[in-house]
Amino acid sequence: MTATLLKQGRLAFLSRWLQQGTKLIANPRRNFYLYxxxxxxxxxxxxxxxxxxxxxxxxxxxxxxxxxxxxxxxxxxxxxxxxxxxxxxxxxxxxxxxxxxxxxxxxxxxxxxxxxxxxxxxxxxxxxxxxxxxxxxxxxxxxxxxxxxxxxxxxxxxxxxxxxxxxxxxxxxxxxxxxxxxxxxxxxxxxxxxxxxxxxxxxxxxxxxxxxxxxxxxxVTDPLPEISMGECTEVETKIGKFIADNLVHDGATLQMGIGSIPDAVLAQLGEHRDIGIHTEMFSDGVIDLVYKGVITNSKKVIQTGKIVSSFAFGTKKLYNFMNNNPFVVMCDVAFVNNTAIICQNPRVTAINSCVEVDLTGQVVSDSIGTRMYSGVGGQVDFIRGAALGLDGQGKPILAMPSVTSKGDSKIVPFIKKGAGVVTTRAHVHYIVTEYGIAYLFGKNLRQRAYELIRIAHPDFREELEKETFERLKCMPSP
Known part of the structure; x- marks a missing residue:
């Protein structure tokens, strides 16, 4: 009896499906789709x-x-x-x-x-x-x-x-x-x-x-917009070298945003091997590493052998590289930035930038005080994806110069009024400046303050120590 009812149900569903299918063929318009x-x-x-x-x-x-x-x-x-x-x-x-x-x-x-x-x-x-x-x-x-x-x-x-x-x-x-x-x-x-x-x-x-x-x-025949690829500064080169030498390992899967710091990291990877790319975006910096045999994607679990990204922005050199190139796969960002997808790749190394970090590890990335500057983007998607790496070897990295263009410290006692925390203090693992690497995961507040002061600009370290004592009622300590 049950089997008969199931069969009747399937036949009824098939009949409705066929009727709907006929309707779709007769009226081939997008708004007839059920989904x-x-x-x-x-x-x-x-x-x-x-x-x-x-x-x-x-x-x-x-x-x-x-x-x-x-x-x-x-x-x-x-x-x-x-x-x-x-x-x-x-x-x-x-x-x-x-x-x-x-x-x-x-x-x-x-x-x-x-x-x-x-x-x-x-x-x-x-x-x-x-x-x-x-x-x-x-x-x-x-x-x-x-x-x-x-x-x-x-x-x-x-x-x-x-x-x-x-x-x-x-x-x-x-x-x-x-x-x-x-x-x-x-x-x-x-x-x-x-x-x-x-x-x-x-x-x-x-x-x-x-x-x-x-x-x-x-x-239309207009050229696509391009981004100028300037030379890395001494500070950016130092940051890139710290990350490349200490945090990027052979066989790693990289995510990096756009800008001079990601480019500085890529410029230091010439001796690495079997690097993979699974990233929300990429630019010209990957091209030379592909031709040198550094980027092979051979160790990746997701889309093995291919660069995976959701968008790219660079120069005409980049667009020519992408054209009809099956080595590059451009995917829906709901897939690319899905933490459950990201964490399956080996040694996921996520490299992102930020605006300022307070002494407890709160990271501001989308605003300067109340002034909106960019957005949430994919920073948290990849910070979490790297942190949750199934092989336990992920590296969630946030990198920035120690000071702003005006000479103010980017490591601060308190974030600016109105600033938005994009990456919380609980999400943070690695913070990198030109003065070194601070590892914050698993550390308490006074230990975090100690690590961050150590990589702050020397001109601000004494002041930051005083501010830490005022805030925490104890001295920063390793």
């Missing part, structure tokens, strides 16, 4: 309309929520057209969601107030002033969890503005150097406008989208 539409397979009898940027953005109306592709893939031509159209059409209350973008972000200018309002999940240089002036918003969120905002319909998206590589012979494009949270956005946006650019590298991984999922396409 988030997968942008990979070709949709029968559906092609995007090729338009000018000015024509394409006219679909945007007042009150809409618009997602913008970020970093090196920022669709600046579409954004400029959108801004001009918004002013001419007298739009209002259009919300713009994004991680950090490149370019001038003209939609955040004072004359766009009331028309557009930017909401950053990670603040780029072009949005710092608007956010701190109150003309734009910032949403604190772990990089790994931004896709949840779209997939769980916490933020429903009307339009997605993206940039893609040109369609291949089968109609497939890619999100190039920036998959990150964009894959989740295009799964959930009702209307997709794609800026098609032959300068976008064609990449492997989760960033493949069939052109039939795009509603409009705009052809």
């Amino acid at each position: 988030s539409p997968e942008p990979f397979h070709p949709i029968p009898d559906k092609d995007p309309e090729w338009k000018t940027a000015e024509e394409a953005v006219k679909v945007i109306t007042s009150g809409m929520r618009v997602f913008v592709h970020g970093c090196a893939a920022t669709p600046t031509v579409l954004l400029d057209a959108m801004t001009t159209f918004g002013k001419e059409a007298k739009l209002h209350n259009v919300e713009i969601f994004h991680i950090h973008t490149e370019g001038n972000a003209v939609y955040t200018e004072p004359d766009c107030e009331g028309i557009f309002r930017s909401n950053s999940f990670f603040i780029g240089a072009n949005c710092r002033k608007p956010v701190n002036d109150g003309r734009a918003d910032f949403t604190p969120v772990f990089l790994s969890e931004i896709p949840h905002l779209f997939r769980r319909k916490i933020l429903s998206l009307d339009v997605a503005l993206i940039q893609v590589s040109p369609p291949d012979n089968h109609g497939f494009c890619t999100l190039g150097p920036s998959v990150d949270c964009t894959r989740a956005a295009i799964q959930n946006a009702k209307y997709i406008i794609a800026q098609v650019n032959p300068n976008m590298p064609r990449t492997f991984g989760d960033g493949v989208i069939h052109m039939s999922h795009c509603d409009a396409m705009v052809h």
Whole structure:
């Protein structure tokens, strides 16, 4: 009897599934999907309309929520057209969601107030002033969890503005150097406008989208934004050497952010072997290590043999390196930054930077006092992933110069008023400055103060000792 009921249930489900399937084929539109539409397979009898940027953005109306592709893939031509159209059409209350973008972000200018309002999940240089002036918003969120905002319909998206590589012979494009949270956005946006650019590298991984999922396409040939790769300072070189010589071991899996300190570490790894890369982002610094045979990814558990990342930002050299290169896999950030994934790799070594650290180990990374500067990003995702490494050999590292550009100590008795703690004192393991390495995990407050004072700039050590006594009512001690 039970078996008969189960069989009837399966047949009923199959019947409903077939009916739904027929409906999908007859009406090949994204909004018929029961769950988030997968942008990979070709949709029968559906092609995007090729338009000018000015024509394409006219679909945007007042009150809409618009997602913008970020970093090196920022669709600046579409954004400029959108801004001009918004002013001419007298739009209002259009919300713009994004991680950090490149370019001038003209939609955040004072004359766009009331028309557009930017909401950053990670603040780029072009949005710092608007956010701190109150003309734009910032949403604190772990990089790994931004896709949840779209997939769980916490933020429903009307339009997605993206940039893609040109369609291949089968109609497939890619999100190039920036998959990150964009894959989740295009799964959930009702209307997709794609800026098609032959300068976008064609990449492997989760960033493949069939052109039939795009509603409009705009052809552009603009070069991608680049970041200048300056020479490392003496301080940065010292920090890089401390980390490379003492904390990065052969066979390690590296995560590093962007900037001079990660570059300084990479520059010191020429004699290492079998280094793997599983990181939220990377830049030019990995290329020479690949060609030297240092980065092989051969010891990794997740995607063995491949560099895994969610976005990349650098120079044209980097984009050329990524183009049609199966050695590099660009993946959804919900996967890349998942601590349960990260911790499976061997000797996970996470190298991140920060703004200031107090004497108990609280780490400020997204703000300078009350002034918002960047965002939560993936720092905690990888700090935890390294700390929870299944092989017990992970290295969660936070690195910074001992003083600011103004000569103030970055190791402080108390964090600045209004500053945000991104990495808590319980998360911290290694803090590195040009004066050495402080290991804080398992240490009490006076031991932490001792370790941090030891790597502070010598000009501030006596003052920090006095402040520690005032705060803890005892002297710092090893």
